[in-house]
Amino acid sequence: MNESVVSQTVSTAARTQELVYELKVEQVMDRHVITVTPENTLEDVRGLLREHGISGMPVMEGEGLVGVVSMQDVVQSLVEGRDKEPVKRWMSLNPVTLYADELLIHGVQKFDRYRYGRFPVIDRETRNLVGILTKGNLIRGLLRRLEADFEEQEIRRYRPSDWFSELDSDETSVGLRYFVQGSDFQRAGEASSKMKQNLRKLGIPPEAARRITIASYEAEMNMVIFTEGGQLITSIEPAKVTVTALDRGPGIPDVELAMKPGYSTAPDWVRELGFGAGMGLPNIKNCSDEMKLESKVGEGTNLQFAVFI
Amino acid sequence: MRAACQKTAEAQHERSSMTLREIIETLHATVILNKVGNNVVVERGRAADLMSDVLARIKPGALLLTGLTTPQSIYTAEMADAVVVCYVRGKKPGEETLRLAEKKKMVLISTSLPMYESCGRLYQRGLKGGSET
Numbered sequence: 001m002n003e004s005v006v007s008q009t010v011s012t013a014a015r016t017q018e019l020v021y022e023l024k025v026e027q028v029m030d031r032h033v034i035t036v037t038p039e040n041t042l043e044d045v046r047g048l049l050r051e052h053g054i055s056g057m058p059v060m061e062g063e064g065l066v067g068v069v070s071m072q073d074v075v076q077s078l079v080e081g082r083d084k085e086p087v088k089r090w091m092s093l094n095p096v097t098l099y100a101d102e103l104l105i106h107g108v109q110k111f112d113r114y115r116y117g118r119f120p121v122i123d124r125e126t127r128n129l130v131g132i133l134t135k136g137n138l139i140r141g142l143l144r145r146l147e148a149d150f151e152e153q154e155i156r157r158y159r160p161s162d163w164f165s166e167l168d169s170d171e172t173s174v175g176l177r178y179f180v181q182g183s184d185f186q187r188a189g190e191a192s193s194k195m196k197q198n199l200r201k202l203g204i205p206p207e208a209a210r211r212i213t214i215a216s217y218e219a220e221m222n223m224v225i226f227t228e229g230g231q232l233i234t235s236i237e238p239a240k241v242t243v244t245a246l247d248r249g250p251g252i253p254d255v256e257l258a259m260k261p262g263y264s265t266a267p268d269w270v271r272e273l274g275f276g277a278g279m280g281l282p283n284i285k286n287c288s289d290e291m292k293l294e295s296k297v298g299e300g301t302n303l304q305f306a307v308f309i
Numbered sequence: 310m311r312a313a314c315q316k317t318a319e320a321q322h323e324r325s326s327m328t329l330r331e332i333i334e335t336l337h338a339t340v341i342l343n344k345v346g347n348n349v350v351v352e353r354g355r356a357a358d359l360m361s362d363v364l365a366r367i368k369p370g371a372l373l374l375t376g377l378t379t380p381q382s383i384y385t386a387e388m389a390d391a392v393v394v395c396y397v398r399g400k401k402p403g404e405e406t407l408r409l410a411e412k413k414k415m416v417l418i419s420t421s422l423p424m425y426e427s428c429g430r431l432y433q434r435g436l437k438g439g440s441e442t
Contacts, residue, residue: 030348031328032348128430184407188381189380189383192384196387207368208368210388214388217388273379274360274377275359280361
């Protein structure tokens, strides 16, 4: 292992330790709890354990938690030939529980102290069962959070306001250009998809990235459906993202009419693909803060839209 | 007996989101592709066969119900930050769509229920639509 891997592992371990002091039980617990009643048999329990791939479950009498029954109880009851007996004879009473709003560290400590496989989670005020915490939930929850942290870090590294300010110019913009093929339905959407990934990488806020790429996707579909192809040109500036959709024709005869929601000249086969309902241009307008459409029949269309960030 | 045993704890709480697991249960859906696990939380539902209709209103974290199985169903979900695509009326996507969904880590499920019933069942379980807060 080289040094950077070691230091990264150490920092991940340190971060994991921090996380158990940051996260609450309710953020990682499983809210979907399989329960049994005291009157169910151990045979029922065995069926449920197998069906849901779990190793134990809370025992509920009405709304109240009265015990926990586990795989161990099932195995022991089988050994003794008593698996037709009700759960109430086998369950562990006075189960150790966690509160939903407790810090995860308390869960970790309880796993250490009691060696149980799971802890029912209850609401501090209502005392109702709201979830269950297993070691699996715990590990998955931590991993999920670490992954999210990592992504956040990656994005922060590129935050446009940071690197933009380092570039010495009177005006700075970054351009991304995508070529779109007319009538290529298999790939229709690919350009906007790539654009979205890049905008996220560049640290554009998610809601702005979402709006600009929904608009861009509609523009891309229009290009594939109606034209012989063209380009999507994205320009990223410190305060806004602009997309210019340029195509090589045939052009829109009546721009005002084309902007009307529901107006479409798309043939039926386009509708079968889920488009051509006359919502493309109106959607682009709704998603963007600025929009400009110029078109000349026989020459092509120049559609420009922008979202402020 | 089964029904009593499987009562979920969260049913005791008012809420508008659902986990993927609950959605699968509610729609008797089959999983086509899932690399993210059944605990994914879906915040709201959106249903349409016309992708522009989907894009006009959809909010992030949604379940997209559709009968359209082209690659555009995946691109639409991606652009709109949807987390799960459910094909209704027993439709199954083709190779191209599957490959794309895999690349985008999109969750795909399929139900044999028609659109109306799929929406009705989910709404009954508390999953809200895009126009509700």
